[in-house]
Amino acid sequence: MPWRDGAGAPWLHGKFKGCGYRMTMPRQIILDVLSGTADHLSAEDVYHKVHNAYPSIGLTTVYRTLELLVHIGLIYKFDFGDGRSRYELAEGSKSDRHHHHLVCTGCGRIIDYTDFIDEEIELLKKTEKGLSEKYNFKITNHLIQFYGLCDRCQNK
Amino acid sequence: MPWRDGAGAPWLHGKFKGCGYRMTMPRQIILDVLSGTADHLSAEDVYHKVHNAYPSIGLTTVYRTLELLVHIGLIYKFDFGDGRSRYELAEGSKSDRHHHHLVCTGCGRIIDYTDFIDEEIELLKKTEKGLSEKYNFKITNHLIQFYGLCDRCQNK
């Protein structure tokens, strides 16, 4: 990520202001944290990571900012069944980093996978088209998760 | 549902006892409630419905039973983003009542759809096979949801 010095990616300023929001330090850092990891962070995870660079951050602001980022569409919010929401940077279905999840019901491990996505994307496109027409439903997003046991959890 | 008189489907007794659990009145009624609706009930929804036939029911028991039913695999637990878990009778991917969901982010409406499932199922099967092998992950279930705006919510 070339744009250091705490400025965050420049085009994001526009994204925020365009929606009538201000690009503030807490928001930048929170976004930086989410941009800098492939993990699926909880609000408190984010809070702790941000705290390093910006000790005065409040957990409330983290929650508010995450909600905002989800609303703007910059991040995704997930429920993997462990009682807290988890977030990751949004990568549209065109991006080569777009992925779906395997969720281990044994240990809670989350595995990102991008394999087989091509076919999935194609089917998804077709399905979304059909559903949009039949139910007059404007689809903006999809969620696909597989549940099961990871290698570790299978062997006892 | 032919087996009334509060007995519940007979084969369920076996299902319960086979797992070392007892088929009690609260459990039967809770299962009956979920069998008798296509809605996506919250724990409290279930509690209220059960209360008619069994006024002494406790909310705690509802939570415990729902958890048990999910564990046994008789019902599914969903998070549609409204802050409470919702449940529905499990219909395996073979069943003709198996379906996926459209979730309206505007009003929270949930639409069941079975259309286009055939192709989805086929792809899912292939995908699951591939993922199982590559990640050595034993897949037992999947979740597919589409988010967007329902007809009502689109027109302002």
Add this chain to the structure above:
DNA sequence: TCTTTTTTGAAAATGATTTTCATTTTCATT
């Protein structure tokens, strides 16, 4: 019936998220 194990319900506890509210920051205008 007697005994053991499971289930149940009320009340209290938990804990993630939201709300409140006074203070601080931002940003467009003087």
Add this chain to the structure above:
DNA sequence: AATGAAAATGAAAATCATTTTCAAAAAAGA
């Protein structure tokens, strides 16, 4: 640079779905 309105922030309190505790009731077995 100073000003003022609007937006953003953080600490503390409130919410509220879900879980835990614990003593009493129900079920299975001998």
